Amino acid sequence: MNMRRHLFSVFLFVLPVALIGQGLDPAALRKQPPDSWPTYNGDYSGRRFSELKQINSSNVHQMSLAWAARYTADNPGSRVQIKSTPLLVNGILYFTSPNNVWAVDVRTGHELWHYEYPPNTGSTIGNRGVGMYENWLYFETPDSHLVSLDAKTGKERWKVEIADPKLDYTSTVAPVIVGNHVIVGIGGDHLDNPGFLQSRDPETGALQWKWWTTPRKGEPGIETWPDEYAAAHGTGQTWIPGTYDPELNLYYLGTGNPNPVMADKSRKGDNLFTCSIVALNPDTGKLVWYYQVSPHDVHDWDAVETPILIDGVIDGKPRKLLAQASRNGLFFLLDRTNGKHILTKPFIDTLNWTKGFNATGQPIPDPKKFPSTDGVLVSPASGGATNWPAPSFDPNTGLFYVGAHESYSMFYLTDTDDRPQGWAGVDRSAGGTGSALLAIDYKTGNIAWRHDWPSGNAVVSMLSTAGNLLFTSNGNNLIAFNPANGKILWHAGLTGSPSAGPITYMVDGKQYVLVCAGDTLFSFTVNEPGK
Amino acid sequence: MYYSKLIFLQAALLATAAMCFGRQEPANTAGQSATKQAGAEEVTNTAALEGSKQDPAAVERGAKAFASNCAGCHGPAARGGPGAPDLVRSLLVLDDEKGILIAPVIRNGRPDQGMPKLGLTEQQISDIVAWLHLQTYTAGHRTTYMFQDIVTGDAKKGEAYFNGAGKCSTCHSATGDLAGIGKKYEPLSLQSRWLQPREVRGRRTRRGSGKESSGAVPTVTVTLASGQSFSGKLDHIDDFVVSLRDAQGDFHSFSLDGANPPRVQVRDPLQAHMDMLGKYTDADIHNVTAYLVTLK
Numbered sequence: 075m076n077m078r079r080h081l082f083s084v085f086l087f088v089l090p091v092a093l094i095g096q097g098l099d100p101a102a103l104r105k106q107p108p109d110s111w112p113t114y115n116g117d118y119s120g121r122r123f124s125e126l127k128q129i130n131s132s133n134v135h136q137m138s139l140a141w142a143a144r145y146t147a148d149n150p151g152s153r154v155q156i157k158s159t160p161l162l163v164n165g166i167l168y169f170t171s172p173n174n175v176w177a178v179d180v181r182t183g184h185e186l187w188h189y190e191y192p193p194n195t196g197s198t199i200g201n202r203g204v205g206m207y208e209n210w211l212y213f214e215t216p217d218s219h220l221v222s223l224d225a226k227t228g229k230e231r232w233k234v235e236i237a238d239p240k241l242d243y244t245s246t247v248a249p250v251i252v253g254n255h256v257i258v259g260i261g262g263d264h265l266d267n268p269g270f271l272q273s274r275d276p277e278t279g280a281l282q283w284k285w286w287t288t289p290r291k292g293e294p295g296i297e298t299w300p301d302e303y304a305a306a307h308g309t310g311q312t313w314i315p316g317t318y319d320p321e322l323n324l325y326y327l328g329t330g331n332p333n334p335v336m337a338d339k340s341r342k343g344d345n346l347f348t349c350s351i352v353a354l355n356p357d358t359g360k361l362v363w364y365y366q367v368s369p370h371d372v373h374d375w376d377a378v379e380t381p382i383l384i385d386g387v388i389d390g391k392p393r394k395l396l397a398q399a400s401r402n403g404l405f406f407l408l409d410r411t412n413g414k415h416i417l418t419k420p421f422i423d424t425l426n427w428t429k430g431f432n433a434t435g436q437p438i439p440d441p442k443k444f445p446s447t448d449g450v451l452v453s454p455a456s457g458g459a460t461n462w463p464a465p466s467f468d469p470n471t472g473l474f475y476v477g478a479h480e481s482y483s484m485f486y487l488t489d490t491d492d493r494p495q496g497w498a499g500v501d502r503s504a505g506g507t508g509s510a511l512l513a514i515d516y517k518t519g520n521i522a523w524r525h526d527w528p529s530g531n532a533v534v535s536m537l538s539t540a541g542n543l544l545f546t547s548n549g550n551n552l553i554a555f556n557p558a559n560g561k562i563l564w565h566a567g568l569t570g571s572p573s574a575g576p577i578t579y580m581v582d583g584k585q586y587v588l589v590c591a592g593d594t595l596f597s598f599t600v601n602e603p604g605k
Numbered sequence: 606m607y608y609s610k611l612i613f614l615q616a617a618l619l620a621t622a623a624m625c626f627g628r629q630e631p632a633n634t635a636g637q638s639a640t641k642q643a644g645a646e647e648v649t650n651t652a653a654l655e656g657s658k659q660d661p662a663a664v665e666r667g668a669k670a671f672a673s674n675c676a677g678c679h680g681p682a683a684r685g686g687p688g689a690p691d692l693v694r695s696l697l698v699l700d701d702e703k704g705i706l707i708a709p710v711i712r713n714g715r716p717d718q719g720m721p722k723l724g725l726t727e728q729q730i731s732d733i734v735a736w737l738h739l740q741t742y743t744a745g746h747r748t749t750y751m752f753q754d755i756v757t758g759d760a761k762k763g764e765a766y767f768n769g770a771g772k773c774s775t776c777h778s779a780t781g782d783l784a785g786i787g788k789k790y791e792p793l794s795l796q797s798r799w800l801q802p803r804e805v806r807g808r809r810t811r812r813g814s815g816k817e818s819s820g821a822v823p824t825v826t827v828t829l830a831s832g833q834s835f836s837g838k839l840d841h842i843d844d845f846v847v848s849l850r851d852a853q854g855d856f857h858s859f860s861l862d863g864a865n866p867p868r869v870q871v872r873d874p875l876q877a878h879m880d881m882l883g884k885y886t887d888a889d890i891h892n893v894t895a896y897l898v899t900l901k
Contacts, residue, residue: 240699242745264745266694307694424883442887447753449796450887482882484800484890486793488750493684495693496744500752505801507879528842528871549843565845 097209097225098163100251104320111162111577113315114203114248115464119383120317120326122466123538124578128585130541133600134554134564140586140597142569143183147174147190154593158203158248159464159535159575162588168206168225169590172198172216172246177228180581183595187228191215197244197262202315202574205249205256207276212256214245220258220274234279236260241267249274250315252325252356255282259312259327263374264496266333269310269348273359283359287312287329287347294361295346304341309333310348314378314462318356319394322411325356326383326396328367330376336445336499337372337489344369349377351398351406353413363413367400369436372444373427373485374456374501375402382467382474383410384516397516399465399476401458402427404437405519419519421460421512424453424480445485445499455483456501458533464575466536468544471557473513473522475544477533481506509533511546513560523560535575537587545587547572552589552596569594653749657742659735667736670729678720683740688719693740704734756792756895758888763896766889773893776877779900787900796894800882803875823873825849827857830865839871 098112106117108126115122129137147154160169166186167178173191178184196216204223205212210231211223218237223230237243237260244262251257255273269287274280287310289295291302299305309332316327332341332348347361349368354361367377377400384395396410403425407417418435428437443452457479465476482504489498511525527548537545544557550571554564570592578587587598654661671683678689685691692698701707711730714722725733743749767773777783790798803821827847828834837851840858847869848858859867873879 238696238700241696264747265699265741266744426883446887448755448757448891451800451882451885451890453882484797486752486755488747488752490753491682491684493680493682493691495684495691497747497750500747500750502797503801504797504882505803505879507882528844551843551845553844562844567845 098206100207100253103251108580109162110164111160111579112206113161113250114159114205115315115317115380116577118252118318118320119467120380120464121382121384121469121538122464122536122575123468123540125540126578126580126585127539127541128580129539129543129578129587129600131543131556131563133602134541134543136600136602137554137564137566137587137598138601139566140599140601141183142594142596143178143185144594145171145174145176145185145188146593147171147188155200155573156590156593156595157200157573158590160577160588160590160595161204161206162577162579163206163225165581166225167588167595168204168211169595170201170203170213171593172196172201175204175211175213175223175228177225178595180579180586180597183597189223189228189230191221194239196239197246199244200246201248202246203248205251207251207254207256210276212249212251212258212274212276214247214249214258216245218243218245218260220249220256220279222276222279232279234274236272236274237267237270241265243267244313247313248315250318250325251276252318255356257316257325257356259315261311261313261330263309263311263331263333263335266307266309266495268306268308269312269330271312271327271354271359273356285354285359285361287352288332289346295364298344298346300340300342307333308341308345308348310345310350311376312378313376314380317381317383317396319383319410322394323355323357324353324362324410326381326410327352327354328376328378328381328398328400330378331368331371331374334489334494334496334498335372335374336485336497336501337487337494338370338444339490340493342370345371349375349402351377351381351396351408351413353410365406365408365413365415365434366436367398367404367406368402368439370439371402372439373402373452375400375454375458377401378462379460380464382465384467384474385469386472386516388416388517395516397467397474399460399474399478399512399514401454401461402437403454403459405474405514406435407516407519417517417519419514421476421514421519421521422454422478422480424482424507425459426451426453443485445487445501447487447490449484449486449502451482451504452485452501453482453506454479455481455503455506456485457481460533463533463535466538466544467516468538468557470540470542471513471522471538472516473557474516475536475538475546475557476512476514477509477536477546478512479506479509479533481509506530511555511560513557525555525560525562532571534572537576537578539578541585545576545578545589547576547589550591552576552587552591552598566596566598568596650743650749650751653739653743653746656746656749657739659739659742663732663735664739666729667732667734667739670725670733671736674723674725674729675733683737692737693744698737698741701734701738704731707734707737752793754792755796755891756898758891758893758895760892760895760899762888763892763894766892767896771881771885771889771893772877783897783900785901787898792894792898795897796890799893799897800890801875801878803878821875823871823875825872826870827859828868828870829859830867835859842869842871 194217247259273282288308311330332345415435483501576589683692837849840848
């Protein structure tokens with residue numbers, strides 16, 4: 075109890091404005107309180123690194139189950155798959171599956187409320203979670219609406235359409251709150267629909283701004299498309315939450331692939347701002363800088379992977395950096411104040427689609443590896459060297475942790491029309507040579523250590539902590555590694571594969587690690603007798 | 606613990622497929638190579654026709670009506686022409702249900718925008734609507750995409766590679782296990798299968814489930830600290846547990862934790878296929894396929 079009082083007073087001292095009823099002051103997002111996980115990545119940096127160290131490399135072998143709880147939904151045909159990173163605010167966990175939001179007691183998993191969105195025809199591929207502002211939650215629906223709920227009751231406050239569902243948009247993103255902006259992204263690339271990022275008013279849902287990911291008439295970047303029509307149908311979706319630097323007031327986002335996906339006949343050029351890391355002013359939605367990691371992509375390599383913000387040191391000087399391990403198999407390090415390139419390095423050995431790199435470190439795609447009617451063998455496969463699962467950066471080790479595949483596909487062009495549409499091609503898996511957890515030195519891009527999964531594996535999410543721990547998963551196992559050397563320290567077999575990133579937090583003076591696997595949440599802690 | 610060779614399981618592939626956003630469906634379909642001409646005369650795409658739930662007879666009539674009345678301006682595949690918009694990406698077409706939005710436009714024309722009133726019958730209009738909906742459905746559903754001719758290689762060079770640098774003949778024979786293979790599979794399916802026999806059309810076959818082609822299941826030998834060893838078909842392996850089924854069908858599982866973990870040696874009969882992935886040129890691949898197609 076002493077510990078609890080102590081922490082509580084620290085909490086009040088540091089963050090006197092964080093509590094609004096049981097809600098969340100957006101200011102708390104600037105420094106994550108230890109008893110919370112208030113936004114998709116825990117904090118704005120995207121590092122998925124926690125300062126907590128009560129559970130650490132010395133005692134993690136004693137970590138055991140605190141509780142497990144299973145959740146069901148009534149919607150016909152909807153088997154619960156929790157692919158969201160839960161938020162934790164004031165002792166309540168909020169998480170989602172497509173069409174569903176739950177609020178549960180962090181101490182037991184007991185359900186406080188369950189909101190079900192009406193059945194609809196949208197894609198239920200996944201939902202990455204809610205955003206929270208004061209007492210309100212925000213969540214995207216399969217039919218492309220933004221719904222706001224009262225966090226206390228789960229009652230719907232309002233909903234607004236963010237995109238026309240008939241255009242095959244897919245809405246899965248966890249909204250990110252920056253100031254009084256609810257930042258909302260979108261997915262779906264089957265029908266050459268335009269990509270965008272929106273900001274919505276947290277009270278009313280009204281549109282504050284909309285940034286098209288491809289330029290319109292007269293805008294910078296339009297010269298990288300044959301014409302305005304191609305740009306307007308060039309897609310570039312925004313389906314992973316971005317990161318934010320409050321000092322620079324810049325919101326960082328990775329954008330998706332251009333359309334038509336595999337045919338480039340009607341979109342010669344670099345196709346800005348698809349497959350790019352962009353920095354936007356969150357108050358205006360204006361583009362401040364960009365760096366395109368896959369100019370003229372034809373392999374479906376969305377560059378949406380979390381752009382992690384690193385406060386690091388390069389050549390002896392402190393620098394504000396941004397790193398991405400991109401789906402195309404390349405690790406990038408940029409200066410996040412201006413987007414200037416620092417480093418590009420492949421993180422898989424099988425990569426075979428570039429002719430090299432230009433002066434600013436951008437890959438030069440090899441036209442011989444563009445999809446053809448008789449097929450070309452390309453690594454990585456369209457699913458990428460990595461994908462949406464969240465990477466992590468540990469400032470204590472200086473290592474960037476990411477799951478990687480060395481995969482191959484045959485890429486076939488099926489649509490040779492002068493005006494190709496949709497995917498316009500298909501890729502077929504040709505297998506691969508392995509998958510691994512990589513620890514990448516951010517300063518050099520070199521792989522400091524790797525753990526090859528004996529059975530192959532999904533690319534999975536990461537969490538690192540100041541307790542000298544790295545949590546990730548393989549198959550049904552939640553696993554703790556020593557982040558400095560890749561030694562396995564602990565594991566537990568669950569009822570399914572962890573389906574979203576693990577999170578960690580303090581409750582009642584005790585640290586917990588929580589992970590979702592299918593329809594079940596698992597909460598772990600170290601129980602020390604007598605305490 | 607030791608692994609003689611790290612192996613890459615199906616799970617990885619399934620994960621890859623699941624991870625390609627919006628790619629939950631296995632790619633294609635028919636597995637057929639067909640010569641496709643975009644536009645009204647194209648080979649019937651039965652998968653798209655079924656998926657779109659349009660009446661085949663209406664679509665067939667609609668194709669003809671579109672070709673003779675609309676294609677001149679909107680292009681043979683309705684993807685637009687000079688001065689006339691792409692109808693496959695048209696918001697009006699995408700938002701339409703059963704012609705409620707489209708029919709009035711065709712019926713009345715858009716004289717202000719240069720589209721004439723064509724005087725088509727209601728039957729013709731509804732047939733064109735059906736054909737247009739098939740076009741949008743097809744563009745948006747890549748499982749219905751039709752492949753073009755993929756047999757572009759040189760069979761003679763393929764044969765030389767098969768028996769030479771490709772080392773295929775180390776395990777396979779054109780008159781033995783591969784006799785008649787060109788008759789058994791369509792070229793596209795054949796190309797996919799020989800590149801990666803375990804992974805066909807992105808579908809997963811569970812290791813040890815007996816669904817894989819015979820001989821393709823990895824085997825494992827587990828040697829305990831005592832020297833006792835067990836061999837059989839690999840059932841499961843991760844960092845903590847390995848399990849197998851031996852020749853008698855008995856199941857054995859072993860913990861890999863602890864001070865003296867057993868020694869594990871996995872042998873994957875398909876390892877050579879994986880090792881070759883980084884060595885093939887695209888021409889090698891096309892040549893081998895062209896050769897295998899001749900094994901009838």
